[in-house]
Amino acid sequence: xxxxxxxxxxxxxxxxxxxxxxxxxxxxxxxxxxxxxxxxxxxxxxxxxxxxxxxxxxxxxxxxxxxxxxxxxxxxxxxxxxxxxxxxxxxxxxxxxxxxxxxxxxxxxxxxxxxxxxxxxxxxxxxxxxxxxxxxxxxxxxxxxxxxxxxxxxxxxxxxxxxxxxxxxxxxxxxxxxxxxxxxxxxxxxxxxxxxxxxxxxxxxxxxxxxxxxxxxxxxxxxxxxxxxxxxxxxxxxxxxxxxxxxxxxxxxxxxxxxxxxxxxxxxxxxxxxxxxxxxxxxxxxxxxxxxxxxxxxxxxxxxxxxxxxxxxxxxxxxxxxxxxxxxxxxxxxxxxxxxxxxxxxxxxxxxxxxxxxxxxxxxxxxxxxxxxxxxxxxxxxxxxxxxxxxxxxxxxxxxxxxxxxxxxxxxxxxxxxxxxxxxxxxxxxxxxxxxxxxxxxxxxxxxxxxxxxxxxxxxxxxxxxxxxxxxxxxxxxxxxxxxxxxxxxxxxxxxxxxxxxxxxxxxxxxxxxxxxxxxxxxxxxxxxxxxxxxxxxxxxxxxxxxxxxxxxxxxxxxxxxxxxxxxxxxxxxxxxxxxxxxxxxxxxxxxxxxxxxxxxxxxxxxxxxxxxxxxxxxxxxxxxxxxxxxxxxxxxxxxxxxxxxxxxxxxxxxxxxxxxxxxxxxxxxxxxxxxxxxxxxxxxxxxxxxxxxxxxxxxxxxxxxxxxxxxxxxxxxxxxxxxxxxxxxxxxxxxxxxxxxxxxxxxxxxxx
Ligand SMILES: Nc1nc2c(c(=O)[nH]1)N[C@H]1C(S)=C(S)[C@@H](COP(=O)(O)OP(=O)(O)OC[C@H]3O[C@@H](n4cnc5c(=O)[nH]c(N)nc54)[C@H](O)[C@@H]3O)O[C@H]1N2
Ligand SMILES: Nc1nc2c(c(=O)[nH]1)N[C@H]1C(S)=C(S)[C@@H](COP(=O)(O)OP(=O)(O)OC[C@H]3O[C@@H](n4cnc5c(=O)[nH]c(N)nc54)[C@H](O)[C@@H]3O)O[C@H]1N2
Ligand SMILES: [Mo]
Numbered sequence: 001x002x003x004x005x006x007x008x009x010x011x012x013x014x015x016x017x018x019x020x021x022x023x024x025x026x027x028x029x030x031x032x033x034x035x036x037x038x039x040x041x042x043x044x045x046x047x048x049x050x051x052x053x054x055x056x057x058x059x060x061x062x063x064x065x066x067x068x069x070x071x072x073x074x075x076x077x078x079x080x081x082x083x084x085x086x087x088x089x090x091x092x093x094x095x096x097x098x099x100x101x102x103x104x105x106x107x108x109x110x111x112x113x114x115x116x117x118x119x120x121x122x123x124x125x126x127x128x129x130x131x132x133x134x135x136x137x138x139x140x141x142x143x144x145x146x147x148x149x150x151x152x153x154x155x156x157x158x159x160x161x162x163x164x165x166x167x168x169x170x171x172x173x174x175x176x177x178x179x180x181x182x183x184x185x186x187x188x189x190x191x192x193x194x195x196x197x198x199x200x201x202x203x204x205x206x207x208x209x210x211x212x213x214x215x216x217x218x219x220x221x222x223x224x225x226x227x228x229x230x231x232x233x234x235x236x237x238x239x240x241x242x243x244x245x246x247x248x249x250x251x252x253x254x255x256x257x258x259x260x261x262x263x264x265x266x267x268x269x270x271x272x273x274x275x276x277x278x279x280x281x282x283x284x285x286x287x288x289x290x291x292x293x294x295x296x297x298x299x300x301x302x303x304x305x306x307x308x309x310x311x312x313x314x315x316x317x318x319x320x321x322x323x324x325x326x327x328x329x330x331x332x333x334x335x336x337x338x339x340x341x342x343x344x345x346x347x348x349x350x351x352x353x354x355x356x357x358x359x360x361x362x363x364x365x366x367x368x369x370x371x372x373x374x375x376x377x378x379x380x381x382x383x384x385x386x387x388x389x390x391x392x393x394x395x396x397x398x399x400x401x402x403x404x405x406x407x408x409x410x411x412x413x414x415x416x417x418x419x420x421x422x423x424x425x426x427x428x429x430x431x432x433x434x435x436x437x438x439x440x441x442x443x444x445x446x447x448x449x450x451x452x453x454x455x456x457x458x459x460x461x462x463x464x465x466x467x468x469x470x471x472x473x474x475x476x477x478x479x480x481x482x483x484x485x486x487x488x489x490x491x492x493x494x495x496x497x498x499x500x501x502x503x504x505x506x507x508x509x510x511x512x513x514x515x516x517x518x519x520x521x522x523x524x525x526x527x528x529x530x531x532x533x534x535x536x537x538x539x540x541x542x543x544x545x546x547x548x549x550x551x552x553x554x555x556x557x558x559x560x561x562x563x564x565x566x567x568x569x570x571x572x573x574x575x576x577x578x579x580x581x582x583x584x585x586x587x588x589x590x591x592x593x594x595x596x597x598x599x600x601x602x603x604x605x606x607x608x609x610x611x612x613x614x615x616x617x618x619x620x621x622x623x624x625x626x627x628x629x630x631x632x633x634x635x636x637x638x639x640x641x642x643x644x645x646x647x648x649x650x651x652x653x654x655x656x657x658x659x660x661x662x663x664x665x666x667x668x669x670x671x672x673x674x675x676x677x678x679x680x681x682x683x684x685x686x687x688x689x690x691x692x693x694x695x696x697x698x699x700x701x702x703x704x705x706x707x708x709x710x711x712x713x714x715x716x717x718x719x720x721x722x723x724x725x726x727x728x729x730x731x732x733x734x735x736x737x738x739x740x741x742x743x744x745x746x747x748x749x750x751x752x753x
Pocket of ligand 3: 060185187343
């Protein structure tokens, strides 16, 4: 990989309210008791009394907020959204405002610890040296037994997207060729779909949604998952736009819409095709775009005429035909009009096909490459860093996997040295099955970082079996979660306030510095300091066995991630400019694809994609039915408002907002099952069960149940007991593994008795 030209998309596809809140009470809970509730509330705010640091929320979130952190006497007192960013605009979400509590939580993992008997809860404190000794011994033992390090697996995903944290992948490369869990449980089917159609995933600047005159939010819930984007939807509406939300669940976003369509899950492809057919029937197609900037349009139109009617679509997706017609006509009548394609929508066995059908509908209306328009999904234009921490060389003589190399995740982590060997790639979306099946060598040791498999991976019972096979599990984390419970050694990692890094978003176009604001708490180390500590232990025992630098300076390593491309793209001359606040990319247009030069093989928008056909799918964005039901109720397990996956809800502050999970069931379905509001119920299917209380709600359909994914520190609640690892259609081309059909799950429900 040429790091100078590294560019994910082309190269490899991929504020005072709080002061009041904290000063008024919460600050009293902070260490040192520097502010009492009474004197803080009375004292006028004096910014000069604080040292201000720049931080960024590194979670896997659209908003990736720029944070201003106020420190006094070495203690983070409060945080606010950076006012310099027009996107964050001085505000954080409730999770962001809870950061000081997370940082100072008494529940944090404080020291390296070893569990005598996995799952026993019999934890004992270790020194860093002893922990690293044990880990290094095990790694060397594997090498000796297997002749390679393929018995060592890494599972890492989105706990912290700070760029220097790709040093975890770098650490693995610096040991040799290992086993990597590749792909993403998040958005891969849609990534491939947009690559087939457009040649890359590249969305408009979300701030330009204010220009849109018609907005369809299709299977996304920004009121919860991208709350800063909501202001653009509201402003667009103030300027006259109409907003349609399409979701099987009447979400908070839907509650804000002009039109809400309760679509049957997994049928959005049929709906989009029905809308496309209606464009044809009413001569509403932008023929200039369809014929001159696209290929395959006539063939697609013929497919629509032969196979699709609005009534057919209506029958499948459950939206009345006349409603489909009227929204289609309204969407086509104004320009710009845009669709926000959500990640939730593509987590189906036909997710990629559905995204292609929606892309096609937007393309037919000529809204691709248009400011305020677009089929918006995500972007990785802003991610052109050096990946200095990630790119590490294997030690001389490393033996690895001699199979074919291919894309290995959203980022290629193989490093610069290219020998006949490579890492062994296993599918992250089938972690349990892959561990159970791996042979020659078996996966014997697992390093878990920025990942909580027991909360976020699929088929939890099978994951228990898979972990039982492992000889050693090392987990690097901040809290004693369920994955830590299934580990032998746990290593405490820093939070964003305790380390240097840099952050960008996969949605907006802002760049944020993350400065170390305080000294690390307890004995926490950053992910790259952990790698350096491991390298010291490895080299002491076996000189040359690990190439990772044995000392790292976090700030220097952050600086090493910058290059001229990044500086030019963001219009800065040094990373130090970011100390004045986040900066936005200097975009020549807020529209992606504004030159209509697509990165597909034909250079045009491809209604017909031969590449897609070569990869085993339909060349045209045809209708593909969704997974068939295997139990009476469809289960959706989408993202929760007060947490981000398994993060935040474990904090006592957040428990006040969200003390327990519920399964949401339609009142008529509940009545038929003899279930009353707030009754305890059992939700089960062939792979497992969950017991919790039910809430009756007409926000869900009669044949659908909703449980939001979350980790509670005191409750044995886990949606993954009933979510299997069935694959989505697309994703393998650009991310190394297909997505996962998270929302194609079927369960039954009964009173818990
Ligand atoms: N049923 C169901 N399952 C899902 C989904 C769903 O909708 N429903 N969504 C899927 C999606 S979209 C995603 S993106 C994945 C997310 O899956 P994960 O990436 O596993 O999710 P998180 O819970 O955000 O983070 C994992 C862990 O990283 C830790 N962490 C935080 N900061 C750091 C750090 O600096 N260093 C280290 N080492 N660890 C850190 C956190 O404490 C947490 O335990 O889950 C997927 N799973
Ligand atoms: N508060 C909060 N914010 C987050 C996250 C979080 O966990 N909590 N996670 C972050 C991450 S990693 C991601 S990936 C994004 C996710 O962001 P979103 O995609 O907005 O969120 P999801 O909850 O995954 O799914 C959105 C909606 O898809 C709907 N859906 C499911 N199946 C279908 C279908 O077949 N058709 C249609 N039309 N809709 C369907 C669900 O009902 C849900 O309301 O949010 C990010 N931001
Ligand atoms: Mo995600």
